Amino acid sequence: MLPAGLSFDQAPPIAVPFRFFLTAPLFLLAAAILLVAYGPEMLLSRHMPATLAATHLLTLGFTSMVMCGAMMQMLPVVAGAPVPAPRLVAWTVHLSLATGAAGVAASFLWGRPVLMHLGGGLAALGFGVFLAAAAWSLAHVRSRSPSVPAMGFSIASLAVTAALGLTLGIARQGGLDIPYVQFSLLHPMWGLYGWTALLVMGVAYQVVPMFQLTPNYPKAITTWLAGGLFLLLILRSAAEFTLLPPAVPGVALAAGAGVFAIATLRLQGRRKRKISDATLLFWRVGMGLLLAACLLWLAAALLPAEAAERARLLLGIAALPGFILAVINGMLYKIVPFLAWFHLQSRYVGKTAIPNMKQLQPDRPARGQMALYLAALALLAGAVFWPPLARLSGLLWLASALWLERNLLRALILYRRTVALATAKKSD
Amino acid sequence: MSTISEFLTGEHHHCDDLFAAAEDDAAQKNWGKADDDFRRFRHSTETHFEVEENILFPAFENATGMTMGPTQVMRMEHGQMRDVFAQMADAIAKQDADEYLGLSETLLMLMQQHNLKEEQILYRMADQVLGNASDALIGDMKAMAEGA
Numbered sequence: 001m002l003p004a005g006l007s008f009d010q011a012p013p014i015a016v017p018f019r020f021f022l023t024a025p026l027f028l029l030a031a032a033i034l035l036v037a038y039g040p041e042m043l044l045s046r047h048m049p050a051t052l053a054a055t056h057l058l059t060l061g062f063t064s065m066v067m068c069g070a071m072m073q074m075l076p077v078v079a080g081a082p083v084p085a086p087r088l089v090a091w092t093v094h095l096s097l098a099t100g101a102a103g104v105a106a107s108f109l110w111g112r113p114v115l116m117h118l119g120g121g122l123a124a125l126g127f128g129v130f131l132a133a134a135a136w137s138l139a140h141v142r143s144r145s146p147s148v149p150a151m152g153f154s155i156a157s158l159a160v161t162a163a164l165g166l167t168l169g170i171a172r173q174g175g176l177d178i179p180y181v182q183f184s185l186l187h188p189m190w191g192l193y194g195w196t197a198l199l200v201m202g203v204a205y206q207v208v209p210m211f212q213l214t215p216n217y218p219k220a221i222t223t224w225l226a227g228g229l230f231l232l233l234i235l236r237s238a239a240e241f242t243l244l245p246p247a248v249p250g251v252a253l254a255a256g257a258g259v260f261a262i263a264t265l266r267l268q269g270r271r272k273r274k275i276s277d278a279t280l281l282f283w284r285v286g287m288g289l290l291l292a293a294c295l296l297w298l299a300a301a302l303l304p305a306e307a308a309e310r311a312r313l314l315l316g317i318a319a320l321p322g323f324i325l326a327v328i329n330g331m332l333y334k335i336v337p338f339l340a341w342f343h344l345q346s347r348y349v350g351k352t353a354i355p356n357m358k359q360l361q362p363d364r365p366a367r368g369q370m371a372l373y374l375a376a377l378a379l380l381a382g383a384v385f386w387p388p389l390a391r392l393s394g395l396l397w398l399a400s401a402l403w404l405e406r407n408l409l410r411a412l413i414l415y416r417r418t419v420a421l422a423t424a425k426k427s428d
Numbered sequence: 429m430s431t432i433s434e435f436l437t438g439e440h441h442h443c444d445d446l447f448a449a450a451e452d453d454a455a456q457k458n459w460g461k462a463d464d465d466f467r468r469f470r471h472s473t474e475t476h477f478e479v480e481e482n483i484l485f486p487a488f489e490n491a492t493g494m495t496m497g498p499t500q501v502m503r504m505e506h507g508q509m510r511d512v513f514a515q516m517a518d519a520i521a522k523q524d525a526d527e528y529l530g531l532s533e534t535l536l537m538l539m540q541q542h543n544l545k546e547e548q549i550l551y552r553m554a555d556q557v558l559g560n561a562s563d564a565l566i567g568d569m570k571a572m573a574e575g576a
Contacts, residue, residue: 077541080549143548210540213444272448273536275455275529338537345508356515357537358530 014343014415016090020069021336022408023098027061028325028401030105035380035394040387045309046316047184053108058320059191060123061101064158066328067199068093068130070335071151075134078206079151080142089133096126104169113173120169127162131155146222150202153230157194161187182240188316193253194233196324197290198226201260203331208264211334212271212280221263229256247301254297261290278366282330285374289322313384321377321397329373329404336408337361340415348422355418360411369403376400432484432558433551435566436476439573440543443473447536454520454528462528463520470513473539475576477506479569484554487565491557498550505542509535 031054035042038050045051072090076082083089103119106112134155141148164187170176171183205222208214216222232249239246264287268280296315300308337360344354379393446469453462485499512535519528558565 077544078548080545144552145544145548206544210544211536213448213536272445274448274452277533334537338534341534342538345511349508349511356527356530357534358526 013087014339016086017069017073017335017339018412019090019094020065021332022405022412023094024062024065024069024332025401025405025408027057027065027098027101028404029398030061030102031055031057032394032397032401034109035397036391037394039391039394040383043313043383043387043390046313049108049111053105055188055316055320056104056108057101058325060097060104063196063320063324063328064127065094065097065101066332067196068097068126070203070331071130071134071155071199073335073339074147074203074206075137075151078143078145078147079137081137081140083133083137085133089129093126093130093133096122096129100124100126107169116169116173120166124162124166127158131159131162146205146217147202150198150205150222150226153226154195154199154202157190157198157230157233161191161195164190179241186237186240189236190233192319192324193257194230197257197260198229200324200327201226204260204264207331207334208267208283211273212268213273214267214271217263217267221259225256225260229253232256250301251298254294257290258294261287261294277333277363278370279330279334281367282326282333282370285370286323286326286330289318289326293318293323310384314381317377317381317384321380326373329370332404332408333361333366336411340411344415344418344422348419351422352418355414360414361407362410365403365407365410369400369407372396372400372403430566431551432554432562432566433547435569436480436484436551437547439472439476439479440547443469443476443539446472447532447539451529451532454525454532457523457525459520459523466516466520470517471576474510474513475573477510478576479572481506483565483569483572487558487561488550488554491561492553498545498553502542502546502550505538509538509542512538 034050034054034057038048042048042051042054046055069090072083072086100119100121100123103115103122105119107115107119134151138148138152138155164183167176167178168180168183168187171178171180205217209216232253235244236246236249236253238244239249265284268284268287293315296311296318300311300315302308303311337357340360341354341357348354376393376396376399379389379396383389383393446465450462450465450469453459453465481503485502489495489499512531516528516531516535519531555562
């Protein structure tokens with residue numbers, strides 16, 4: 001009955017998660033540079049080469065990068081199941097995602113098939129290794145955490161997303177005959193809604209009550225929502241190839257995301273912990289943007305063709321640079337200082353003064369970066385209506401990405417300095 | 429009779445309430461009240477640790493034969509939290525709000541991930557392996573908590 005050797009030793013070496021978190025903002029920076037360079041044409045359609053390149057820099061290089069790193073950190077704590085061979089898995093996943101993101105983006109930009117094959121292959125390798133490790137971990141779960149089912153549906157969606165993406169990449173170079181239009185609609189849906197939003201839900205079930213001392217999410221939500229939405233994603237996909245009307249699962253998917261956003265905002269409103277911080281604000285903004293995305297999803301389904309295209313573009317902005325980036329950016333400001341503190345405390349307590357979390361990650365620069373992020377996002381949405389705003393928005397994204405990296409590096413530098421002090425004292 | 433999970437999870441929530449009150453006092457620089465609320469929080473939490481370390485963990489170790497497993501990690505994390513309590517008490521004595529809030533942020537993360545592991549894994553395992561002995565154990569834990 002009892003698993004042998006159960007251990008709560010949940011801290012893989014700090015280099016494992018940190019490489020993910022510190023590389024990710026560089027891809028945000030690269031996407032911003034594209035927006036500055038290509039400007040208004042990127043907002044003509046989501047299929048513009050530079051738009052596809054920027055989108056994949058964000059999804060492969062920023063969001064998936066952070067999510068994979070964070071999952072490897074969270075699975076041991078939340079599920080009681082460590083990821084096997086953490087160093088090797090981290091090294092492979094990190095390198096493959098970073099080079100894969102760069103390759104895929106470069107291929108969209110310059111139309112070189114070889115780059116797509118190389119980049120797609122590398123990204124597939126990274127996700128493959130991550131999926132195997134995460135699935136192994138989830139198969140050994142010893143916890144009844146409400147997060148676990150949602151995490152399972154999320155990584156299953158990642159497998160679908162990666163398979164669709166890989167197929168699209170090959171077909172784009174003329175190597176495969178597939179229903180391209182349908183696949184190119186389903187690939188972002190599984191990536192943004194399945195892999196990303198379902199993981200945000202799973203993580204939220206655990207961290208929203210933890211960080212702000214709110215009540216738990218209602219049992220009905222944690223038990224049914226993620227699985228129900230996963231089923232709806234399957235139905236919505238099937239609707240592309242059958243007589244099933246796509247609007248039915250489509251509306252239900254928008255409503256499901258709306259339920260999650262409203263539940264989260266209400267819980268945060270009932271928090272016991274009164275003080276606020278950048279992470280809380282980022283999450284509240286993110287939930288507001290998720291609600292906006294739900295409404296835009298409905299609008300895109302109801303509006304006449306030309307207005308619908310604009311609604312789809314705004315939906316993409318509200319979902320990816322909006323909801324998803326806000327939530328992940330906010331999480332980074334909690335995870336990075338906590339990990340730095342935890343490693344320092346475990347190893348060097350008593351040898352030197354250990355800086356606390358707010359010293360590792362002060363709130364003021366984090367809030368400053370958030371203000372810049374919001375301005376960049378607002379200008380990007382504005383550029384849908386008045387394209388000349390695009391380049392200015394790109395400049396603000398660039399500054400926001402640099403500031404984020406600077407803030408995260410501050411924690412790393414203080415970590416290193418503390419380690420140096422502690423080890424210098426030891427050798428005295 | 430309630431389960432070990434229910435009883436000890438209830439204690440966690442009680443400690444959370446006291447934590448939030450003390451943090452709010454410190455943020456408002458209401459130092460007299462912060463001192464009182466922090467003392468209550470620290471007392472309740474340390475009592476909870478002692479109840480676990482002296483009653484639950486030994487019973488769990490006896491029943492499972494695992495002395496170097498999860499209970500060992502839990503004891504180590506109790507030690508980490510006790511260190512932070514001492515620093516928080518200093519911050520209140522110095523009336524240093526920034527210091528206190530940085531420490532309380534740190535403690536909250538440490539405490540919540542610790543509680544998570546206890547509530548979702550250790551307590552459930554304890555309920556399983558201790559079975560019939562649970563009622564008597566809960567009685568002992570209550571008596572110790574009330575006597576503290």
